[in-house]
Amino acid sequence: YGSGDVAGNVVYAFLSSFVMIYLTDTVGLNPGIVGTLIAVSKLFDGITDIFFGSMIDKTHSKLGKxxxxxxxxxxxxxxxxxxxxxxxxxxxxxxxxxxxxxxYSLLNAVFYTANNIAYSALTSLVTKNSAERVEMGSYRFMFAFATSLAIQSFTLLAVSALGDTAEAWRTVAIVYAIIGLIVNTLSVFSVKELPEEEFVDTTDKAEIEKDEKYGLVEAAKLLVSNKYYLMICVTYILQQIYGAMISMGTYYAAHILGDKNLFGVFSWAINIPLIIALVFTPTLVAKMHGMYKLNVGSYALATVARALVAVAGYTGSGGVKMMLLFTAIAALGQGPWQGDMNAVIASCSEYTWLTKHKRVDGTMYSCTSLGVKLGGGLGTAITGWLLAFSNYDKALAVQPESCINMLKLMYLVIPFVLDAIITFILSRMKVEEANDKIRAEMKN
Incomplete structure (x- = not known):
């Protein structure tokens, strides 16, 4: 199951990390206009996310839902x-x-939506065991961050080796697409969904189909009525905007640190600690008897560490070494939430079942696709607008002071603010407690 996110991040990590620098520095497009186009394309996403989630819930095939x-x-x-x-x-x-x-619109609003919602929903369709769901999420993101690390470390090197031309970018994209196709297909046929009767309190197919009969409007109402779904959506969106800001490390490394290859070094400082955290997440969840305390505590650590990254970046105390150290600590703190997030979403789906008696597993996991696309798209759009506003000029060897200050804001300050907001939201994410309370009331 986890290997499926190799395919997902061949798309997402490559796109979020390098599409802006490819479009501005190779194709020669204006970053402000690119940002606006990306923002406009997001108008389709909310509809297609709910649509594909609903279609997954209503699908019956030999391969499952x-x-x-x-x-x-x-x-x-x-x-x-x-x-x-x-x-x-x-x-x-x-x-x-x-x-x-x-x-871009077809990729995000149609194809990536269908693939990513389905892949994420497998967490709740393959097993009913919460501990196994946490473990699946941990394995998934181990593959995700390992893939991101590889892409962020080697893409610029590969493009440079191939001549640093438009043809070089196309060749790299073709290689990544082929790898993604192969791994995605292997992942699909390596897992098996549980029978539908396992998830409901009846074996009557007519009753099961009755529970699945709802249109797009009702599906949207079911999601909006679940406050925990809304919390996860906002958190996911903020995480992706965070990722877009961190991807500005390509510009930050080149124009402030003086070496564009340092972006790959920072990628190691982010992804290796994330993978290490994911290894221990299932054990930590078990020891802490749930996900809530672990998520809040670890993200609070990440917030403090990102504040220290900003201090090191602005004051120059310790320079790159201190920035790398605190970057690694921040990533370590973000890891547990990445590992158990899918299990939390499954708990949100269970909350809707307990309160509304509707199975909405696929629809519920629309928050993953919506968050990735809307957050990633808005993040990339915002970075494009801010680059244009700061008078970034690819032809200049030394960027104007307005651009230097903006790059510091995007790479140092905004990630800290986003982490602080996410920590607050996670402190309100008590869905496990809510489900336990409802079950107890049902028994009585």
């Missing part, structure tokens, strides 16, 4: 990913913007 969507959705992901990094250089400027917008 989620796996068909995971399998076939990725074919479109591979094609549109290559399309984004294969913009014909001979096109007019308007045509280049249009090409990017069409490919």
């Amino acid at each position: 989620a796996r068909p969507w995971m399998l076939y959705g990725y074919i479109g992901c591979a094609i549109t990913l290559v399309g984004i990094f294969a913009i014909p250089m001979g096109m007019s400027e308007f045509a280049k913007y249009a090409w990017f917008f069409i490919c």
Whole structure:
């Protein structure tokens, strides 16, 4: 199961980390306009997330509910990913913007949505055991962060080795797409969903289908009525905006630290601690008898560490070494939530079942796709707007002071603020306690 996120991050990590620098420095597009196009494309996402989540809930096939969507959705992901990094250089400027917008919108609003919601929903469809769900989430994100680390470490090196041209970016995209297709297919056929009767209190197929009969409007109402779903959505969106700000490390390393290859070093400082934290997350959840205390405490640690990254970056005390140290500590604190997040979402789905008597596993996991796309898209859009506002000019070897100050704001200050907000939201995420209380009341 975990290997499926190799395929997901071949798309997401590559896109979020490098699409802006590819479009501005290779294709020559304006970062402000790119940011606006990305923001406009997000208008489709809320509808398609709920649509595909609802379709997964209503799917009955030999592969189960989620796996068909995971399998076939990725074919479109591979094609549109290559399309984004294969913009014909001979096109007019308007045509280049249009090409990017069409490919980006199809990738995010359609194909990645179908694949990612289905993949995430498997956590609740493969097992009913909360501990196993935490373990699945931990394995998933081990693969995710390992893939992100590899892509962030080697992409710029590969592009440079191939000539640092538009053709080089296209070649790298094709390689990543092929890898993603292979791994996604292997993941689909390596897991098996439980029979539908396992998740409801009846074996009557007519009764099961009755519980699944709801339209898009009712699905949206079910989600909005679940306060824990809304909390996770906001948290997911903030996490992806955080990731977009961290991806500005490509610019920060080049124009402030003076070495663009340091971005890869910082990627190691982020992803290795995350993987280490994920290894121990299932054990920590068991020892702490739940996910709540672990998530709040570890994210509070991450918030303090990100504040210290900002202090080191602005004061220069210890320079890069201190920034790397505190970056690693912050990542260590963020790891547990990444590992048990899918299990928390499964608990949110259970909350809807207990309160509304509706199975909405696929629809509930729309928060993962919505968060990744809306948060990642808005994050990338915001970075584009801020770069344009700060007068970033790819032709300048030394950027203006306004740009330097903006890069510091994006890479040092905003990630700290986002971590602080996420910590507060997690302190309110008491869904396990709510479910236990409802079950106790039902027994009485």
